[in-house]
Amino acid sequence: MTVMVAVPDSPEGRTALSAALDETRLRDTDLVVLNLALDPLDVVGMPSDLPITVRERTGHADLADSVLAALDEYAGTVDLLVIGMKRRTPIGKALLGSLSQRLLLEADVPVLAVKR
Amino acid sequence: MSHDTHDAVPSGPTTETLGPHTRRLKLLTVVATFGGLLFGYDTGVINGALPYMTDDLGLTPATEGVVTSSLLLGAALGAFLGGRVSDRRGRRTMILRLAVLFAVGTLICTFAPGVGVMVFGRVVLGLAVGGASVTVIAYLSEVSPVERRGRLVTQNELMVVSGQLLAFVGNAVIGGVWGEAGGVWRWMLVIATLPAVALWAGMLAMPESPRWLASRGRFGEALAVLQQVRDAKRAEAELAEVRALAEEDEAAQTAGWRDLAVPWIRRIVVVGLAIAVMQQITGVNSIMYYGTQILTESGFDRDGALIANIANGVISVLATFVGIWLLGRVRRRPMLIVGQIGTFCALLLVGVFSLVLPEGVSRASVVLALTVTFLAFQQGAISPVTWLMLSEIFPLKLRGLGMGVCGLMLWIVNFLVGLLFPILVAAIGISATFFLFAGLGVCAMLVAKAIVPETKGRTLEQLERDFKHGGAPARDMAKVTR
Numbered sequence: 055m056t057v058m059v060a061v062p063d064s065p066e067g068r069t070a071l072s073a074a075l076d077e078t079r080l081r082d083t084d085l086v087v088l089n090l091a092l093d094p095l096d097v098v099g100m101p102s103d104l105p106i107t108v109r110e111r112t113g114h115a116d117l118a119d120s121v122l123a124a125l126d127e128y129a130g131t132v133d134l135l136v137i138g139m140k141r142r143t144p145i146g147k148a149l150l151g152s153l154s155q156r157l158l159l160e161a162d163v164p165v166l167a168v169k170r
Numbered sequence: 171m172s173h174d175t176h177d178a179v180p181s182g183p184t185t186e187t188l189g190p191h192t193r194r195l196k197l198l199t200v201v202a203t204f205g206g207l208l209f210g211y212d213t214g215v216i217n218g219a220l221p222y223m224t225d226d227l228g229l230t231p232a233t234e235g236v237v238t239s240s241l242l243l244g245a246a247l248g249a250f251l252g253g254r255v256s257d258r259r260g261r262r263t264m265i266l267r268l269a270v271l272f273a274v275g276t277l278i279c280t281f282a283p284g285v286g287v288m289v290f291g292r293v294v295l296g297l298a299v300g301g302a303s304v305t306v307i308a309y310l311s312e313v314s315p316v317e318r319r320g321r322l323v324t325q326n327e328l329m330v331v332s333g334q335l336l337a338f339v340g341n342a343v344i345g346g347v348w349g350e351a352g353g354v355w356r357w358m359l360v361i362a363t364l365p366a367v368a369l370w371a372g373m374l375a376m377p378e379s380p381r382w383l384a385s386r387g388r389f390g391e392a393l394a395v396l397q398q399v400r401d402a403k404r405a406e407a408e409l410a411e412v413r414a415l416a417e418e419d420e421a422a423q424t425a426g427w428r429d430l431a432v433p434w435i436r437r438i439v440v441v442g443l444a445i446a447v448m449q450q451i452t453g454v455n456s457i458m459y460y461g462t463q464i465l466t467e468s469g470f471d472r473d474g475a476l477i478a479n480i481a482n483g484v485i486s487v488l489a490t491f492v493g494i495w496l497l498g499r500v501r502r503r504p505m506l507i508v509g510q511i512g513t514f515c516a517l518l519l520v521g522v523f524s525l526v527l528p529e530g531v532s533r534a535s536v537v538l539a540l541t542v543t544f545l546a547f548q549q550g551a552i553s554p555v556t557w558l559m560l561s562e563i564f565p566l567k568l569r570g571l572g573m574g575v576c577g578l579m580l581w582i583v584n585f586l587v588g589l590l591f592p593i594l595v596a597a598i599g600i601s602a603t604f605f606l607f608a609g610l611g612v613c614a615m616l617v618a619k620a621i622v623p624e625t626k627g628r629t630l631e632q633l634e635r636d637f638k639h640g641g642a643p644a645r646d647m648a649k650v651t652r
Binding site: 062063092093111112113114115116117146150151153 | 421423427429431432567570
């Protein structure tokens, strides 16, 4: 049983990552990190005792779609998705959509949504 | 790739030796750059054709603006769609289709009975111009050896200004010899079918881009093409590189709109957009499109203006040469800002002299000297820096999106300048219009000083760090470089 975390390039992303690390340790399992930033994940300071897989972004896909696709790929092994949340302005939401809303509604595993 | 500094010339697998492949590559470059030439001819020909067209078709300042700028609207669309189509169908197929589109658009314009058909024909031409602007550069950079790639963008720019010069010369000759006959502008336009046919026929004999073939998994064909344009030893070695570059191209398409939510990414895109706007907001294309009319209004007769306008074309070509040479030697930021100071002064003086001198040959000569000065700074400094910087500031995964929106912005501002210039001249007069451009030039200078980073000799990683830490990369850099 594996924990998966979606880490966008934002403070919420880092909050989600640290929550996911705690959760992984608690469940004594392994962690799949989906890095949604455009540059590689900064792995400095990540605990070395946990089994962690980092997946970088490839191809031109909507962020939510790529997370859902990764969930499908790990279907049966991942049993928790960790995401970060923040308050959005209506305009920002209208322009760029809401990643966390889509993941909460469409992921078919339990979602742990952490606030900062 | 991402670790190269911008100036380093990466040494290929082996250095290039001379042979039959060299000739093949040269021929290929010449054929493909006919696309750039057509781009220049079709945007420049309107300059001399417009005065005749105005009489024949009964154009008002507003419809003059529409006829001129409708091409640019088509070009924005063509540049936007062109990338997708050439990714799907291949560069060679795309260029062949563009050649047909160039010819069809030209013929529609040539036989246009009125403004409506003319505008339609200009939009069709614009689609070809915009499509060529992205496809020809992609094709050339994909078939050329790595050490030549850096120069290609600016070389294409050279072909564009050469096409404009060719159009100006053609206009002057046709206007001078057959100026009294009716519909002489139709002859000016129809000449553009010749390079279109040459492009089409030439491309039939040219191979598809090896990188595109590799991106489709057609490695055998890619190797066959490489053997035509590289020496035998290098072809094998390069297939691996081509494969890697095809993957890199795919990576370049990673970013989407949602990534603009990240502040540092937004900052880079804003700087790119600012660079694009600054290149057009000087009003360079008001001179490239309306130069003959500016000179006529200043006091030359029609034939004299057509001939004098050639000077604008000549200086553009010469300055582009100088610009390419300068790029390798001076830093980008000072080059840009010096260019802006130069264009600002020239614009200001055109405004002043149009105000104080009486209309006549002396005023027209002064205006000509100033437009030539303006173009020297524009094409010798601002434009080359623009093309290069836009290709340098975006990190790999952002490149597709970044270049796309900045290219679109360039065409839109170009469209607005083309549309509004005749309307402004009719409404507020020529000197006030130039004062307006000079004012916009001051704004552009301040923006350049505040936000444009130095990219020469810096890796993408260094730039990325600057954009991540604070909004004023330019200032940080000044400290480093001093």
